[in-house]
Amino acid sequence: MSLEQKAQVLEASASAQCGVRDVVRMLTCKTSRIVSLLKKMEEERLIESRKTLRSGRGRPKKVIVPTSLGLEFLNAYRKMGMMPLRARKEDLEHAVKDALYAERLVAFGHSPFKLFMELNIIASNIKVSSKASQGT
Amino acid sequence: MPAILRSLQRLLKVLEDNGVAYMVIGGYALPFYGRIRATVDIDLAVAISSEEEWNRLCPWLQKNDFEVTISSIQNPLILALDKKENVEIELWLRPDGIVFDGETLRRRRKMKLDENVEAWVVSPEDFIVNKLARPDRGAVDEQDVKSVLVRQESKLDWEYLKKRAREAGILTILQAIQAE
Numbered sequence: 001m002s003l004e005q006k007a008q009v010l011e012a013s014a015s016a017q018c019g020v021r022d023v024v025r026m027l028t029c030k031t032s033r034i035v036s037l038l039k040k041m042e043e044e045r046l047i048e049s050r051k052t053l054r055s056g057r058g059r060p061k062k063v064i065v066p067t068s069l070g071l072e073f074l075n076a077y078r079k080m081g082m083m084p085l086r087a088r089k090e091d092l093e094h095a096v097k098d099a100l101y102a103e104r105l106v107a108f109g110h111s112p113f114k115l116f117m118e119l120n121i122i123a124s125n126i127k128v129s130s131k132a133s134q135g136t
Numbered sequence: 137m138p139a140i141l142r143s144l145q146r147l148l149k150v151l152e153d154n155g156v157a158y159m160v161i162g163g164y165a166l167p168f169y170g171r172i173r174a175t176v177d178i179d180l181a182v183a184i185s186s187e188e189e190w191n192r193l194c195p196w197l198q199k200n201d202f203e204v205t206i207s208s209i210q211n212p213l214i215l216a217l218d219k220k221e222n223v224e225i226e227l228w229l230r231p232d233g234i235v236f237d238g239e240t241l242r243r244r245r246k247m248k249l250d251e252n253v254e255a256w257v258v259s260p261e262d263f264i265v266n267k268l269a270r271p272d273r274g275a276v277d278e279q280d281v282k283s284v285l286v287r288q289e290s291k292l293d294w295e296y297l298k299k300r301a302r303e304a305g306i307l308t309i310l311q312a313i314q315a316e
Contacts, residue, residue, distance in 0.1 A: 011271035015232055016212045026272055078305030085312050087275035092282045092316045098171035099283035105172075113249055116167035116174075117138060123174035 003077065004084075005029075006041060010074040013047060013064040023064065038064065046070035137250055140178060143223040145253045147180070147216065150196050157183040159244040159256045161231055161266055163280075168247055169260040170283030178223070181231040181258065183241065184209060233269025233304035234262050243296075260288045261297040268306040268313075282313050 005027055012018045012026055024034050041047045047070050051060040066074065087095075102112055137145075151158050159165075163175030184190050190209045197204055197216060202225075205215040212230035217223075234240060243259035258266065264284055267277045285292075301307040 008271065015230070015271050017210075075305065078308075085278060085309065085316070086273060087278040087282075087313075089316060091275050091279050092313065095171060095279035095282040096286050098173070098279075099286035102167070102170065102172050102283070103287050111248075112167040112172055113247070116164075116172045117141070117250075119172060119174045120140075121138060124176070 005037060006046065007074060007077045009037070009041060009064065010046065010066050010070050010077075014066050014071065014074065017052065017061075017063050019061055019063055041070070044069075046073055137252070139221040140223050141250050141253055143218040143221040143225065144178065144249070144255065146200055146220075147197075147202065147218070147225055148253075148255055150193075150200050150202070151180075151182065154193050154196055156189070156193060157241050157256075159241070159258045160247075161228065161234070161258045161263065165257045165263050166280055166284075168245075168257055169263060170280055170287050173280075177226060179226045179228060179231075181228045181234060181236065183236050184229055185236075231266050232271065233265040233300070233306065234258075235300070235303065239296075260284055260291070261293055261300060264297060264310065265300045265304050265306065268301070268309050269304040278309075278313055281310070282316070285314055 008027060009023055012022065016022075020031075020034065020038065023038065024031050027034060027037075029037075038047065038049075042049070045067055047064050047066055049062050050065050052063050105115060106112055148158070159181050160179070161181045162177060162179035163173075164178050166173070166175075184193065187209055194204060201218060201220040203217045203219055205217060209229055212228065214227040214229065216225045216227055218225065230236075240259070240262055243262065244256045245259060246254055247257045248254050264281050267273070267281050270277055297310075298307060301310045
């Protein structure tokens with residue numbers, strides 16, 4: 001198991017209530033791999049699991065909580081700058097082009113938020129119509 | 137006016153009437169500082185730190201047709217579903233990387249979303265920190281940050297940004313994005 005995966009689990013559990021399912025979704029790994037990762041992290045005293053009370057019906061949810069050692073690990077990991085960039089060079093170049101384009105629109109007197117809303121409406125209409133066509 | 141803005145307008149009124157400080161964060165803050173891209177999520181950071189404050193606000197939200205899905209301030213995120221407009225708004229009590237202190241609130245900016253809707257929007261510096269401190273940070277978040285760095289280059293308060301980035305443990309990533 002990579003250090004990055006451990007750090008991801010700790011990041012997620014430190015910032016929000018996080019269960020095993022959330023970790024599986026986040027790491028996009030086989031559930032069995034995640035379960036063994038969490039077990040190993042518990043053995044290493046990086047995390048502990050706790051039961052939370054639910055307001056509705058059903059079994060109490062098991063959440064993963066980082067221990068103080070886990071938080072120390074996370075801080076050290078962050079300091080070492082070991083988290084690689086997710087974006088590729090081309091992705092960032094694309095973002096630069098988008099930013100310059102937005103800047104030009106503003107210079108021509110357009111409201112960037114108005115344009116954003118128009119784009120959002122188009123995107124949402126496409127989503128709705130593609131859902132509808134899938135349903136037929 | 138689009139449903140999402142009508143919904144936001146009502147929600148902001150509830151927050152303002154109850155004296156709850158807030159700011160728009162995430163994708164809806166992006167067009168003011170960086171690139172223009174579509175997004176579904178509407179995120180608000182709300183300065184609520186005690187159960188009493190939350191319990192005071194909750195009935196007002198319900199009275200204004202907002203159904204609150206998770207009703208505890210132990211959660212960093214609360215979902216408010218507007219039953220009138222069928223719009224979901226995410227209320228962040230502890231937004232990633234953002235320290236909700238006086239300085240953060242002083243730095244937020246009042247922006248016009250529509251002819252009749254104005255809202256407080258997170259500062260570009262805190263926007264960057266929030267994006268990079270997400271536990272599920274992806275390429276899109278880094279692209280968003282890059283676009284803000286390009287558009288706001290000369291306007292950013294670098295001292296403040298570096299201080300907040302260091303505190304959130306994302307200074308190295310920020311520098312890597314800046315260098316690319």
